[in-house]
Amino acid sequence: MKEYNIGEKIKELRLSLEISQNDLAKQICEPQDLEKIEKGDEYPTLPQLHTLAKRLGIPITYFFETNWNQNVDYVNSVKTLMRNYARDREYKALYEIVKREEQSDLFRDKLNKQFLMWHEGICVYHVDKNKGRSLEMLYDALKITNREMNDFTEDEIQIMHSIGVI
Known part of the structure; x- marks a missing residue:
């Protein structure tokens, strides 16, 4: 067994x-x-x-699961937790995770870096009450993967949605 x-x-x-x-x-x-x-x-x-x-x-x-990559599982678990905190409007807890994971090598690739910057931008607006810095971060997050600003991915559309909400 x-x-x-x-x-x-x-x-x-x-x-x-x-x-x-x-x-x-x-x-x-x-x-x-x-x-x-x-x-x-x-x-x-x-x-x-x-x-x-x-x-x-x-x-x-x-x-x-018997054959799993610990790093991928960890990143996916953290992202899921972050999405849940954002959904539940637990921005202070979300901000703490963002700050902690910014130091992690696991979040250095473009997509993960974009994900962190996106959520940090949301937190800067809700926690720090800094609309200008928040929008700047969200636009910078978009530019990490889409300098041309066309043919948007699902995450990029969600970032644009966050910009619209703010």
Whole structure:
């Protein structure tokens, strides 16, 4: 039988997202039960696993993948978390993630850099209340991948939408 190390993956994601056991366990299970799950002493129920995955911003299938690239999974998890914070208008929490990930080598390529700059521009508007700097950042984010300003990708259209909202 294949060993999936579900608890290990939960702990790894929880720590990378800087979420405490108490916060992650809220309304799912007791913190001491989460500790047992992370140690591999217990397995979560399917409803618990579904809620944990949702709270960690990942698909439930993440726990059962055998050939996965940790860096890609981490970046995708962070992006999902950032989208969730933006959707829920949790701009201060979003801003903290942006600032932390700006230092990461995983967010240095064009698309990931654009994603961070886009969300930082949103935060600058909502948290710092700086409309001019926000718009400047959003336009700069667009120019990272589209200097010609034509044939827009989905993310570029969403950045333009953010500009329109601001």
